[in-house]
Amino acid sequence: MSSKIYYFSGTGNSLVVSKTLKEMLNENGEVIPLAIHRKERHIDVNEDILIIVFPVYFSDVPDIVKFFIDKLNFNSNTHIYAIATCNGVAGHSLFTIDKLLKKKGKKLSAGFLINMPGNALITPPDVEEERLRSQTNRVAEVAKCINNLEFGNIEGKNNLKSHIDSVVLHLVGKNMQIATTKFFAEDNCNGCGTCKRVCPLENISIVDRKPKWGNECERCLACFHWCPKEAINIKKSFLTDRKKYHHPDVTVKDIFLEK
Ligand SMILES: Cc1cc2nc3c(=O)[nH]c(=O)nc-3n(C[C@H](O)[C@H](O)[C@H](O)COP(=O)(O)O)c2cc1C
Incomplete structure (x- = not known):
């Protein structure tokens, strides 16, 4: 079994989750910044397990991660997992990943949310400490699922409200704030x-x-x-x-x- 963990990270939360996960996987895979592929037209995937780790932006997926998925070219029967790090409001971000994969005839085997300190809105100090303390246990739960090649839930919400929230957050956050x-x-x-x-x-x-x-x-x-x-x-x-x-x-x- 082979695996690759692709990540995007501005302030390190998603990077730490990726590196911690790598140590916990049965198959020691590579941890690769997905930004290095952003000028490529196609990205070949030959691994048995592909994991995408990213921060939630405006209750959704950063554009660079969406473009990355668009370019994936699957040559094997890959199990795909996604992990969204967030500050408690992940909306339908993992469902967005699943939707993009379905356009390629693939789907997420499971999608996980990990609450981390916020790098946009501030997380109260006690909550921040607790999230940092519990991050390893949470990654261990995720690793167990991936090691067993489980098909699990896609975490988060995928309803009308989550989509409206994301549109509002995009308008206010991305275009104004x-x-x-x-x-x-x-x-x-x-x-x-x-x-x-x-x-x-x-x-x-x-x-x-x-x-x-x-x-x-x-x-x-x-x-x-x-x-x-x-x-x-x-x-x-x-x-x-x-x-x-x-x-x-x-x-x-x-x-x-x-x-
Ligand atoms: C532009 C921007 C928008 C964000 N929007 C959300 C959001 O909608 N919901 C949420 O829970 N966290 C949001 N966050 C917080 C990040 O998702 C969270 O802190 C993440 O763990 C940061 O990961 P990183 O350190 O790997 O960059 C946002 C952060 C940024 C920079």
Whole structure:
């Protein structure tokens, strides 16, 4: 049996889940950042088990993950699992993955939600601690299911309300609160380029010692959270004064490797 874990992660939650899972799988597979494939037209899947780990954005799936699934080319009878890390409101994100797979004649064997600290809305400190403490046990439950090649539930909600919530969140969050045009560097930015290096979409360039954002932003907030000077900000957003977050077991160098 062979397996591959593909992940997308801005602040490390999905990366930690992927690495923890890898250690718990019977078949030691690879952990691969899916962003490295974003310029490819087709991605061949020859493994017995494929696992996709991603953060929930606006009660749904980040576009980069959707495009990744669109490009998958299955050459084997692969068991497919997905894990969504989220801050408690996952909506129909895992059902979106299943729907995309069905277009390719495949489906999810099971989909799992793992509550983690939020990197957009703030998670209360006690809840954050509890989620970090219980993450290993939760991944162990998921690993057990995958090791047994079980067909299980797709977790989350797939009803009219979850779809309406997602549309509203998209409009408010993606187009207004975290609009790509609203990122900027405060005066204390020293042009170190960390933002450029953590951006999984290579969407940031440094011009005249300041970051310049292009049009490919996924809103993962890596630039915002990883800036060593805390100099990246978002105009008129609920995030403006937000305390910076990244998973405590992840370093900026781990995020550099994502592309
Ligand atoms: C743009 C954006 C939108 C988000 N939307 C949601 C959401 O709708 N529901 C939710 O539970 N968490 C949401 N989150 C929180 C993340 O899904 C969560 O913190 C995730 O574990 C972060 O994973 P990462 O550290 O691998 O990037 C959002 C985060 C971002 C950056």
